[in-house]
Amino acid sequence: ADLKPTDVNYINAHGTSTPLNDKVETLAIKKAFGEDVARKLKISSTALHREFKKALSGLTVVSEIRKYAGEPFMSAYAPLKNIDGFLTAVLVIEARAGFFNVLSSLKKRLLLFSFINLVLISLTALFLFRMIQRSMHYQAELKDQQHLVELGTMAASVAHELRNPLGIIQGTNDVIKKKYHAEKDEIFNYIPDEIKRLNRLIDNFLTFSRSPQLSLEPLYMDQITEHILQSLPEENRRHLILSQLPDTKIQSDRQLLEQALLNVLLNAFQASRSGQAVALNISSPKKNRLRFEIIDHGTGIPKEVQAKIFTPFFTTKEQGTGLGLAITKRIVDQLQGTITVSSQKEKGTTLRIEIPDLNKKS
Template sequence: MSPVTKTYSGRFALFFWLSFALVLLLNLLVWLYLNQVEQKFKEQLQDRLRDANQLLGRLMLEYNEDVNIHLLVPGDNGTLEYLFYKQIFEEIRNRGTLQTIILISPQGEILVSVPPILSEQTILSFTGSPNFIQALKGEAVVSDIEEYGGERFITGYMPITDLDGYLLAILIVEAKAKYFNVLGTLKNNILIFSLLNFILISLIAFMLFRMVRRTIRYEREIRDQQHLVQLGTMAASVAHELRNPLNIIEATNDTIRKKYEQNNDEIFEYIPQEVIRLNALIDDFLRFAGTPQLYVEEIILQRLFDRVLMGFEEADMDRIKVRLEKSTIQLTTDGNILQQIITNIITNSLQASDKSQPVLISVSAKQRNKIQIIIEDKGTGIPKDKLDKIFEPFYTTKERGTGLGLAISQRLIQYLQGTIKVESVPNAGTTVTLELPNLKQ
């Protein structure tokens, strides 16, 4: 990776984490601020309800001198005392923001309720509260924010006593905490907004990450292409310089062989073989370093494999078993390049297998515009730790191998816009899968 790419990647990572931290910090600060506002509202509402409850309690004490609370009978809604206190409660309720005003006897029986409470469960929610128990002990109490049926309420409990301190009743005042509903909605909206922010940042980060990866890949491809151009120029020059002495060596060998033809020395056979091997190595090097010119045409794969088999010795031809899904399978591609790829792979399979073992080839139409070629052998296989290196140039496990066969095949198949995949199990064999699309002519 170049310094420019490293800098770009570092800036991207820094931008992502700073953005993530900033959004997290802002949401945390807003959340803390809302909690403080909620606490302030709660304290103010409790103070206001406590004041209202105490004021109402003092009024009840004054009214008790004229209309005695002792005369209220639970369940009797027709008495003068009941109607008197009911009217007062209704006026106070209508003027303020109170939801419910209830006067309950120390025994937990409702004396007056505005509005009327019919549910026994609702009555128990008041009389069964710890706050009600505290009020029975003579202490004025205001509850925390409580939620019923999706609404939030705050309730005050005020003991009503006579001048002698005797407990007459418990005054319960309930008010809606509307502001807390707004705060709750705001909190939910902030939570949703935060999640959307995180999702948006993640999407942006994902897109930027893909852009960085694509940039790195393009940079590497451009760099490799530049190296290959330089390598190709150098290879052509080196090949020319090597072929000349090789031709001289071969010609000299022929001259010496004719001069001493009565001596049937094996060295006269060895030298031409080595010259042929070195020329093949030069050809491989030139093919790897060069950029092929594509000649795209429609080819019949059956005929292509017939030409491939003709390039092998008869003993090897008998070992190669080709099975086509249909004899008429066609592919629009460069036939010469595809033939070279298949020949390289079959050669490797033959060399890796025992001479009694076949090399199996199957050809099928994988998709509408794509064919699949599978070349399978039962040879020695490739160890797992070496499988990732087989496409590296000049990497070989053979004593006399060049290490360019598979590297060339991979480069050529990329020119054909195809893919090559190798699967291998040591001592069980290797399977090479080629997938090739139809190219535009």
């Protein structure tokens, strides 16, 4: 009852205080301070803030951010009670909420920082995954290489041991043939053919087990094709189609290249039906680089097999050793080239070899 209008003040954003009767409604003042006080106050037509009403009921309230003249403001309302617990005043504080602009900017920066961190973490995880995957691949390759070295060493040892018995068999065959004058007996022709086949097999084992030193020389395509034709069986030679030879001259190992091409051509003829042609296309896709394409029209290579054809000792032939294409792949790697295969079922296979000028690369 002793509360005067001037005892309840409103502190605005500029730090000045104005009478409470500029901010309250009559009913709320009556409820809080009594009818005598409310009668003495001049109540403005401005509606009482919801937060202020809550403060009149004894609650401390912080308002939402409101904009006045484009500036953000926040208000705080705190009820002030006397020692008897009765409401005697309401403390209202308004202040610019400009620091929320800083918070908003900080929030955006945090979001950006989080996004960048997420990207970096993802990239790091991807990098680590690739490194682990590559490491596992290298470990598997290393194990395969160690296994192949052991097989190569064993093959070389066995091959050398087989040379002498084959020589004895060949000599014995010749002696028996002369002794019994059996030049026309097919069995005496069959034995030398099998000895030649076994010698080729031994040569393959020895070739695979060695890492020969490269002997670089200029490659002349006419000489290479001539040597290949001479090495092919007569039946295959008649069905080989040669493309026009390029003028490009590079330096590489002629003997190794001829061996690789001959291996692929023999495989192509074996995969083709009798009498079918096999094409050898030689081109120069880039300067100081040669491309060899061997094309057959055989039954094709199944997709699940294509990835294995260069694996040592892998073969789908009953009498194959699985070393022909493996040796070819090893030779191409030594020549710092590439070898790829594309095949379609019942349409044929194209095997492509590309080699660079080793003189330019060195």
